[in-house]
Amino acid sequence: MQLYLPIAELSVNIFTIFGMGAAVGFLSGLLGVGGGFLLTPLLVFSGIPPAVAVSTVTSQIVASSASGTLAYWRRKSIDWKLAGFLVVAGSLGSVLGVQAFRYLRVKGQLDLVISLCYVVFLGGIGLLMLIESARALRAANANKPVEIKKPRHHGWIHGLPFKVRFHRSRLYISALPILALGLFIGFLGTLLGIGGGFIMVPALIYLLKVPTGVVIGTSLVQILVTMAVATVLQAATNHSVDVLLGLVLMVGGVIGAQFGAQVGSRLRGEHLRALLGILILAVGARFALDLVMAPSEPYSLWTIEQGNAP
Amino acid sequence: MRAAALAMALIGSLGGQALAETLVATTSTNVVEISSNFSGTDIAVFGMIERDRATVSRAEPYKVAVQLFGPKETVMTRRKERRAGIWVNATSRVHADVPSFYVVLTTDPIADIATPETLKRFQVGLANLLLPQKIVGGIDVEGGNPEFREAFIRLKSQAGLYREVANKVEFLTPSLFRATIPIPANVPIGRYRVQIVLFQEGLSLAEHSSDLVISKTGFEQLIYDLAFSASLVYGLGTVILALVIGWIGSVVFRRD
Numbered sequence: 420m421q422l423y424l425p426i427a428e429l430s431v432n433i434f435t436i437f438g439m440g441a442a443v444g445f446l447s448g449l450l451g452v453g454g455g456f457l458l459t460p461l462l463v464f465s466g467i468p469p470a471v472a473v474s475t476v477t478s479q480i481v482a483s484s485a486s487g488t489l490a491y492w493r494r495k496s497i498d499w500k501l502a503g504f505l506v507v508a509g510s511l512g513s514v515l516g517v518q519a520f521r522y523l524r525v526k527g528q529l530d531l532v533i534s535l536c537y538v539v540f541l542g543g544i545g546l547l548m549l550i551e552s553a554r555a556l557r558a559a560n561a562n563k564p565v566e567i568k569k570p571r572h573h574g575w576i577h578g579l580p581f582k583v584r585f586h587r588s589r590l591y592i593s594a595l596p597i598l599a600l601g602l603f604i605g606f607l608g609t610l611l612g613i614g615g616g617f618i619m620v621p622a623l624i625y626l627l628k629v630p631t632g633v634v635i636g637t638s639l640v641q642i643l644v645t646m647a648v649a650t651v652l653q654a655a656t657n658h659s660v661d662v663l664l665g666l667v668l669m670v671g672g673v674i675g676a677q678f679g680a681q682v683g684s685r686l687r688g689e690h691l692r693a694l695l696g697i698l699i700l701a702v703g704a705r706f707a708l709d710l711v712m713a714p715s716e717p718y719s720l721w722t723i724e725q726g727n728a729p
Numbered sequence: 730m731r732a733a734a735l736a737m738a739l740i741g742s743l744g745g746q747a748l749a750e751t752l753v754a755t756t757s758t759n760v761v762e763i764s765s766n767f768s769g770t771d772i773a774v775f776g777m778i779e780r781d782r783a784t785v786s787r788a789e790p791y792k793v794a795v796q797l798f799g800p801k802e803t804v805m806t807r808r809k810e811r812r813a814g815i816w817v818n819a820t821s822r823v824h825a826d827v828p829s830f831y832v833v834l835t836t837d838p839i840a841d842i843a844t845p846e847t848l849k850r851f852q853v854g855l856a857n858l859l860l861p862q863k864i865v866g867g868i869d870v871e872g873g874n875p876e877f878r879e880a881f882i883r884l885k886s887q888a889g890l891y892r893e894v895a896n897k898v899e900f901l902t903p904s905l906f907r908a909t910i911p912i913p914a915n916v917p918i919g920r921y922r923v924q925i926v927l928f929q930e931g932l933s934l935a936e937h938s939s940d941l942v943i944s945k946t947g948f949e950q951l952i953y954d955l956a957f958s959a960s961l962v963y964g965l966g967t968v969i970l971a972l973v974i975g976w977i978g979s980v981v982f983r984r985d
Contacts, residue, residue: 421768423914425949426956430768430914478967485975490983527807527818647968654964658956662967663765669971673978710815717809718880719818722829726801729828729922 426661427471433667435465440479440671447483447672448679449686450695451635453614453642455480456541456702458668467664469530473520473612474653474660475668477646480614482669483676484643491636498587498633502640504594505601509645512605517652520610524657527721536611537706544617545700552692559689576626588629588637596627601641609649614642617699752935753777754925759939761912762946769914772797776925776937778904792835792842792928793898794853795908797941799830799890800919806881822877823863829917830890831858834897834908844931851926851933854893855882889913918943 422433439461447454455476462472491497523529579593600622608615619638623629629637654660683691757773774795803825810819835842839854849857860881862873885891890913898908910923921941927934945953955963 421766421914423763423765423767423949425945425952428915428917478971481968481971482975482978485972486978489976489979527805527821531815531817647971650968650971651961651964654956654967655960658960660956660964660967662952662956662963662970665967666970666974669974673974673982677978677982712816713811714809714816716884717816718877718884719807719809720881720884721805721807722802723805723823724803725829725917726803726826726919728800728920729798 422663422667424467424471424661424664426659427467427664429466431465431467431664436664436667437671439465440668441675444483444672444675445679445682446675446698448676448681449683450679450691450698451683452695453480453483453616454672455608455613456537456611456617456699458672459612460537460702460705462664468659469533470520470524470657470659471661471664473533473610474650474657475665476612477609477653478650478660478662478665479668479672480646481643481650483672484614484639484646486673486676488636488639488643491639494636496633497636497640498585498629499640500583501585501588501590501597501629501633502637504583504597505604505637505641506644508598508601509605509608509641510648512602512607513609513645513648513652515602516606516609517649517656519606520653521656531710533611534706534710536607538703538710540607540618541699541703542707544621545696545698545703547621548692548696549700552689552696555689556693588633590627590629592627600626601645604641605645605649608642608645609652614646616642617695749780750927750934751779751781752925752927752937753779754923754937754939756923756939756941759941761916761941761943763916763918763944763949764946765949767914767949769916770912772910772912772923772941774908774910774923774925776906776908778906778927778935780904789930791900791906791934792837793906793908794836794839794842794851794926794928795834795898795910796851796853796924796926797830797832797910798828798922798924799917800828800921801826802829802917803827804881806877806884808877808880822874824860824878824881825863825868827860827881828858829919830921831855831885832892832894832910834894834910836896836898836900836906838895839893843928843933847928847931847933851924851936853926855886855891858882858891889915890917912943916943918945 420433421430423430443454443458446457458479459472459476463469520529523532576592576596579595581594582591583594584591604615604619616638619641620634623634623638624631650660754774754776761770778791803823804827805821805823807818807821809816812819833853842848842853848854852858860878861868861870864873882891898906900906921943923939923941925937
């Protein structure tokens with residue numbers, strides 16, 4: 420069944436798009452990530468203009484992270500004060516991200532910057548996850564307890580001023596690294612059309628020493644709010660949010676995520692992390708390949724002005 | 730003797746160009762409405778060649794080109810080049826006031842329809858399309874950089890927005906012809922011009938132009954208007970929709 424997308428201005432098969440949303444939703448439920456880093460490239464690959472893909476996936480992430488946030492809220496595993504700090508900085512990051520998006524789009528370098536960011540961040544994080552889970556798997560197979568590095572005191576983080584107490588996370592740390600992290604993820608997420616959970620979660624655990632119990636719920640709140648801000652801003656400045664495309668992706672994503680979560684609860688954590696590492700690395704490698712290989716079509720078109728009459 | 734021959738030729742050409750054939754044509758519709766299940770459509774064009782008593786009978790058959798020009802747009806064509814090991818958009822050219830959409834259907838292969846000058850005058854065929862390129866200090870109407878012109882036409886053709894289809898205008902009777910213009914799903918919206926040109930012996934005999942409007946309708950139009958004229962409301966609405974769907978999902982699939 421064909422569906423005409425009023426903003427993307429093309430006709431797509433509704434089941435293909437629904438399938439993509441559901442498949443990515445399944446993986447995100449399985450692996451506990453948002454899946455924006457998979458969905459955006461997938462949409463671009465299937466012919467949706469990159470600007471529309473990035474902005475519309477932003478709205479899809481709002482739906483999937485709302486679902487997740489509610490689940491964690493019921494279990495009371497959210498540090499609202501920490502989330503508040505992240506959200507304020509994240510929203511500012513999102514504002515800057517939309518401006519950068521617009522500027523790069525006009526300059527014709529948006530695709531390049533998106534590709535470079537994907538290579539650097541996906542490649543880096545994917546590699547780290549793969550190494551970490553391989554170590555954990557080897558340790559588990561040798562029947563040894565997993566060596567957990569004693570959290571070293573990050574002298575420089577604790578030396579920073581403006582210390583704030585976070586009761587839920589049992590932390591007393593400077594607000595500066597928290598705000599910087601929120602700003603960075605908000606900016607990057609808006610620019611790339613991803614939630615950024617796969618960067619946020621490790622950063623909260625390893626850099627700020629937030630207890631694992633509240634990390635995912637808190638990071639979901641941050642993603643929900645920054646992506647909501649990003650959706651409104653993308654709609655207002657770039658007019659590139661396609662609500663029909665978003666709707667199909669949202670429904671597919673929310674349904675897929677439930678089945679993914681069910682399967683995920685039956686798999687081992689190390690296996691899941693290894694799988695996620697491979698997936699992230701593969702997407703990063705794909706972008707790297709596109710950057711260094713001679714393109715089959717070096718030319719591209721960019722409409723500066725659209726008239727109304729012949 | 731020579732003067733007489735020249736006079737004869739002149740009268741002949743005057744008769745051919747000014748008096749002889751007139752062209753009457755109609756399209757199956759002059760409004761194409763894009764609704765949610767729009768996946769492209771066809772527009773039928775019927776044309777009739779009317780001849781008066783003064784028309785000189787000629788041996789060569791009529792040749793017809795049916796063209797559809799989309800609303801004008803200004804487009805930048807960018808070229809990737811290798812810089813520091815990676816491929817980046819490096820050089821570009823701007824084509825100003827070019828048709829966003831163009832289809833030509835003809836009775837014969839385009840080169841056989843008329844003389845190169847005539848084809849150029851009516852912009853028949855991709856090779857004869859007027860694609861002015863912006864250059865430093867002005868506009869080069871004659872085409873500018875041929876590599877960028879070629880790339881522009883190639884990309885437009887790949888997107889299904891530029892097409893030439895030979896041998897697709899058929900004569901039903903010696904003076905009645907029909908053509909079907911294919912409209913793809915990604916057609917730009919706006920005002921279009923249908924142009925029909927009648928050729929014979931390398932020259933144009935008659936021309937007929939009419940307007941066509943392609944527009945979104947109903948729900949699609951509403952969404953498009955909202956996205957551009959009330960973009961803040963549109964964005965907020967999208968977020969609320971996302972929150973509602975997320976909430977429904979968490980209620981329906983509640984596991985705890």
